[in-house]
Amino acid sequence: MMEPGKILLVDDNPQNLGVLTGILKAEKHTILVATDGKRAIEVANKAQPDMILLDIMMPGMDGIEVCNKIKEFPKLRDVPIIFITALSDSDNISTAFASGGVDYIVKPIRAEEVIARVRAHMQLYKMRRNLELQVEVKSQEIMDTKTIALKAVANLAETRDPETGAHLQRVQLYIRQLARELQNSGFYGNQITENYIQDLYDSSPLHDIGKVGIPDKILLKPARLTEKEFEIMKTHSQIGYYSLRRAKIPGRDNSFLDVGADIAHAHHEKWNGTGYPKGLKGEEIPLAGRLMAFVDVYDALTSQRVYKKAYTHERSRDIMFDSMDGSFDPQIIKTFLNIEDWFKDISEKYRDDEDWELSSLI
Ligand SMILES: [Fe+2]
Ligand SMILES: [Fe+2]
Structure with missing residues (x-):
């Protein structure tokens, strides 16, 4: 016809x-x-x-x-x-x-x-x-399924964790911006691609997914953890890592699961080698883990937690650079300082107690 x-x-x-x-x-x-x-x-x-x-x-x-x-x-x-x-x-x-x-x-x-x-x-x-x-519609469907699955898993983990959903959404914004700025400044240019940035954004809410495997009496304990309890708590980075690794389809390129696994595994590692689970040092720590460590701490300091009130941007920055000196990648610190006003803005605008939805920001 x-x-x-x-x-x-x-x-x-x-x-x-x-x-x-x-x-x-x-x-x-x-x-x-x-x-x-x-x-x-x-x-x-x-x-x-x-x-x-x-x-x-x-x-x-x-x-x-x-x-x-x-x-x-x-x-x-x-x-x-x-x-x-x-x-x-x-x-x-x-x-x-x-x-x-x-x-x-x-x-x-x-x-x-x-x-x-x-x-x-x-x-x-x-x-x-x-x-x-048709290909476009199908690709969109696949993307949607991925987003829904990720969200469901991250939300599930959140129900077992006192950290709020707003924390997960803010760290997504932070990690994406930090990676973009690193890319613009020419740092880690061979690692940071558009795809990588999207993977960071998608998988960063899964950083504490391993907390699902930590017993309630430790995870929800309202007091300071004993040394033994803390050792158990620390295993959340390995539990998260192995869960994400096992979710990989063999022979397929699931780059966001790779990035997610790195984030889960290495977000408590420290640049100077004093972190966990492996005590990795410097660039031995995957870049995704180094970025996550930075934004996770920044967000924990600038927001309210059961054990502390929210610190100002300035105070949080000072804590990170003075008492936590040596914990973070110097290149990341430099980059953060280039855009710290942006970080300050986000931390003040999107507080936990206010009703906001990430979708309205993108
Ligand atoms: Fe963690
Ligand atoms: Fe966190």
């Missing part, structure tokens, strides 16, 4: 335009016309046609040049262009294909040929567009 579409006809000869319009209108297509290259590019941009029939020999900008220009616009790049050429132009045919044309029609114009070629390419184009649309 013929799929009608919107077709742009470009020819300096009004007679040719008239003939083509007649043929294609009879096929129920919507027709736009242009008699020179410059106008053709304007119309194409404005009207977003499904196909362009383009004369090669035109005064001023010729068809090949018009085609090259049109291909520079991302939204027009895939629109099929069929060249119209005189028989004597046959040398131009290979140039026409090289510039991105999908087909050509030789003058004098014959209605059956125009109809057949337009029909074939219109069908192909629409099928491809449909497929792309």
Whole structure:
């Protein structure tokens, strides 16, 4: 069945335009016309046609040049262009294909040929567009499923942990901003990609997921933990790590699970080697763990906890840089200082006691 579409006809000869319009209108297509290259590019941009029939020999900008220009616009790049050429132009045919044309029609114009070629390419184009649309919808569904699963798991962990959901949302914002700023300053450029930043954002709420495995009498104890209890508490980083590692599908690239596992495992490691579970030092600690350690502590200090009130941004910063000296990656500290006003803003704006939803911020 013929799929009608919107077709742009470009020819300096009004007679040719008239003939083509007649043929294609009879096929129920919507027709736009242009008699020179410059106008053709304007119309194409404005009207977003499904196909362009383009004369090669035109005064001023010729068809090949018009085609090259049109291909520079991302939204027009895939629109099929069929060249119209005189028989004597046959040398131009290979140039026409090289510039991105999908087909050509030789003058004098014959209605059956125009109809057949337009029909074939219109069908192909629409099928491809449909497929792309379906892929887009499916990809979105997969992304949604991932987000829902992550949220569910993080929320579940949260019910076992006195830390609030707002903490999880703030650390997402912090870690993303810190990674972006590191990237902008050229630090760890080989590790920080857009994908990596998204993985940090997605998986950072899982940093304490291992607390699900810590007994209530320790996790919810309203008093200071004994040394033995603290040793048990510390295992949450390994429990989290192993749970996330086991969730990986073998042979598949689940980069956000890798980043999540690093975060769960290493968010209590310290730059100077005095952290847990492994006592890793410096760059032995995965970057995701170093970033998480920083934003987790910053958020714990600037927000209220059962055992403390919220400290100001300035006081929190001083604690991190004085009494916790040596705990954090110096590169991360430097980067944080570049954007500390932004951190201060977020910490003051999105407090635990206020009702706010992260989705309204993005
Ligand atoms: Fe933790
Ligand atoms: Fe935390």
